Amino acid sequence: MDWMAWTWPTAAFFATIAALLVVFTVLAIRFPETPRMGVLRIETTRGDRLFITLLGSAFINLAWLGLVGQAQPAALIVCLIYAGAVFRWV
Amino acid sequence: MNKTVNHKAWFLVLPVLVLVAFSAVIPLMTVVNYSVQDTFGNNQFFWAGLEWFEEMLHDDRMWNALQRQLMFSGIILAIEVPLGIFVALNMPKSGLWASFCLVLMSLPLLIPWNVVGTIWQVFGRVDIGLLGHTLEALGIDYNYTQNTVAAWITIVVMDVWHWTSLVALLAYAGLKSIPDAYYQAAKIDQASRWKVFRYIELPKMAGVLMIAILLRFMDSFMIYTEPFVVTGGGPGNATTLLSIDLVKMALGQFDLGPAAAFSIMYFLVILLISWVFYTIMTNLDKKGM
Numbered sequence: 001m002d003w004m005a006w007t008w009p010t011a012a013f014f015a016t017i018a019a020l021l022v023v024f025t026v027l028a029i030r031f032p033e034t035p036r037m038g039v040l041r042i043e044t045t046r047g048d049r050l051f052i053t054l055l056g057s058a059f060i061n062l063a064w065l066g067l068v069g070q071a072q073p074a075a076l077i078v079c080l081i082y083a084g085a086v087f088r089w090v
Numbered sequence: 091m092n093k094t095v096n097h098k099a100w101f102l103v104l105p106v107l108v109l110v111a112f113s114a115v116i117p118l119m120t121v122v123n124y125s126v127q128d129t130f131g132n133n134q135f136f137w138a139g140l141e142w143f144e145e146m147l148h149d150d151r152m153w154n155a156l157q158r159q160l161m162f163s164g165i166i167l168a169i170e171v172p173l174g175i176f177v178a179l180n181m182p183k184s185g186l187w188a189s190f191c192l193v194l195m196s197l198p199l200l201i202p203w204n205v206v207g208t209i210w211q212v213f214g215r216v217d218i219g220l221l222g223h224t225l226e227a228l229g230i231d232y233n234y235t236q237n238t239v240a241a242w243i244t245i246v247v248m249d250v251w252h253w254t255s256l257v258a259l260l261a262y263a264g265l266k267s268i269p270d271a272y273y274q275a276a277k278i279d280q281a282s283r284w285k286v287f288r289y290i291e292l293p294k295m296a297g298v299l300m301i302a303i304l305l306r307f308m309d310s311f312m313i314y315t316e317p318f319v320v321t322g323g324g325p326g327n328a329t330t331l332l333s334i335d336l337v338k339m340a341l342g343q344f345d346l347g348p349a350a351a352f353s354i355m356y357f358l359v360i361l362l363i364s365w366v367f368y369t370i371m372t373n374l375d376k377k378g379m
Contacts, residue, residue, distance in 0.1 A: 004116070005123040005135045014119060042369055043376075055365065058358050066147035070140050 017054070024050050038090040049090055053083040118357070125350035142351035152352055154327070155335040156359075162331055163310040166249045170306055171299070173250065174257025179287070181262055192262075195255040207319025210248040214320070234321060238328040245317045245329055252316070253306060260302040264295035297374050304367040311360060332356055 024047055035043035044052070057079040064075035125142055127135040146152050177195070182188040201209075214234050216222040225232040234244040268290065276286045314333040317323070323330035323338070330338070336356065340349035 002133060004120045005127055005129075005133075007123060007126060007135075007137065010119075010123045010126060013122070042373060051365070055358070055362060059362070062143065062147065062355065062358070065140060065144050070144060072140065 020050060020054075040090055044090055046087075049086050052090060053079075053086045056082055056086065121350045121353055124346050125354055126347075128347045131344070138347055142347045143355075146348055146351045146355065151335065152355070155330055155332045158328075158330065159311060159332040162246070162249075162313070163307055165246055166253070166310050167303060167306060169246070169250050170254045170257050171303060174254050174302065175261045175295070175299075177254065177258040178261035178265055179291070181258070183266065192259070195258055198252050198255050201252070203315035204319055206248065206252050207316040210244060210251075210316075211320045214244050236325050238325055241321045241325060241329050245320055248316055248320065249310065249313070253309070257299075257302045257306065260298045261295055264298035265291060268294045297371070300367065300371045300374060304364070304371070307367070308360065308364065311363070 027046060033045060035045050035048075037043055060079050060082060061072060061075045064072070064078070068074070124135075126137065126139060128138045129135050181191045181195075198206075213219045214222045214232075216226050216233055222232060222234075231237065232240045234241040272290045272294075273286065276290060281289070312333055313331060314337065317329050317331060318334055318337075321329045323334045327335075333356075336349060336352055339345050339352060
């Protein structure tokens with residue numbers, strides 16, 4: 001695995017995403033849901049909203065890095081607010 | 091009645107999962123690992139944090155390449171989609187000519203990218219190429235190795251030549267699936283040719299056209315071989331599109347960290363655009379188009 005140049009932060013990053021995927025898969029099996037129509041006028045399930053959250057969070061972090069600089073904890077707070085909004089209204 | 095629950099089907103998708111893991115997920119994870127480190131080779135890495143991302147976000151080089159890339163994709167879509175529809179509308183619908191046209195249209199799609207690049211590189215040369223020599227004989231200043239406009243025209247025309255067929259074939263398939271009853275109803279209503287196109291053919295083609303636009307956008311957004319063979323990214327950096335710039339950075343300069351940060355941002359843009367197209371397509375499907 002040396003060639004993959006693993007570091008603890010990147011391992012933690014991927015572990016978090018993997019854990020999220022597992023949790024949402026279990027949720028989808030245990031508590032199936034019907035897609036709903038949100039503010040984007042598209043039908044979304046929990047999985048779709050997770051995808052929108054993760055992708056949007058990546059862009060929020062990049063925008064923060066470009067405009068504010070390396071202050072990622074603050075960007076993560078914005079991401080959490082964004083995630084809440086996505087799960088509530090999208 | 092109770093449905094039989096059987097999870098054996100999951101084993102059937104296992105080979106695909108393994109393939110995707112080795113061809114996409116593991117390389118992507120490695121790129122993420124590289125993007126937060128610096129290396130001078132010899133498999134030694136030094137932690138750099140988010141430095142490369144910050145550097146790339148403030149680097150004009152990436153933004154300029156992105157601008158050129160969006161311009162390229164925009165231009166070829168604006169030409170290939172209407173042209174492909176026009177060709178499809180004028181192709182014979184049945185008989186020997188229809189088969190002949192289909193084979194003819196498929197030919198450019200069968201040619202490998204580097205061969206297409208070589209064809210156009212020779213074709214456009216002023217000294218030995220038919221196109222370049224003819225244009226020069228007509229008194230038109232055309233030299234794709236020195237003139238930015240000529241270089242852009244060459245790579246755009248090359249892409250249009252190579253890929254319009256794909257749009258045309260998809261649009262043709264969409265047109266063929268329209269039942270005759272629609273045309274008969276339009277004829278009874280004395281609808282004009284434009285109205286038949288606008289209210290019957292175009293809505294019925296919407297689904298396949300979205301696929302065509304998605305395929306052409308993605309492919310043009312990732313284009314490397316053809317412009318690299320023809321112009322090598324020049325003159326200067328005039329035709330250095332995103333992937334050409336990325337390869338120059340990663341393999342030419344061996345700046346693996348910045349190149350990894352660059353490729354992750356490139357990947358995120360592609361992912362976002364693919365998701366938008368996918369959402370539009372599934373919504374069209376739900377509307378039965």
